[in-house]
Amino acid sequence: MQIRPKHIRDFYQVIQGEEAHGGFFIHTGKTGELAKELLRDYQISLLSGQRLVNFVLGQSLKII
Helix, strand or coil: CCEEEHHHHHHHHHHHHHHCEEEEEECCCCCCCHHHHHHCCCCCCECCCCHHHHHCCCCCCCCC
């Protein structure tokens, strides 16, 4: 399943509603270019592919 911009916007609304300072969006699908732009604009870190594997293995993450 491809991440759609709506998914990112919805997640960002939850972050704002909880007064959080960011979030991790975790998925195993594809990420379109507009969704990637929104992730950058909203300062949400994407965990997918090797970054997700490293996270599961307990390796430290570089927070963007």
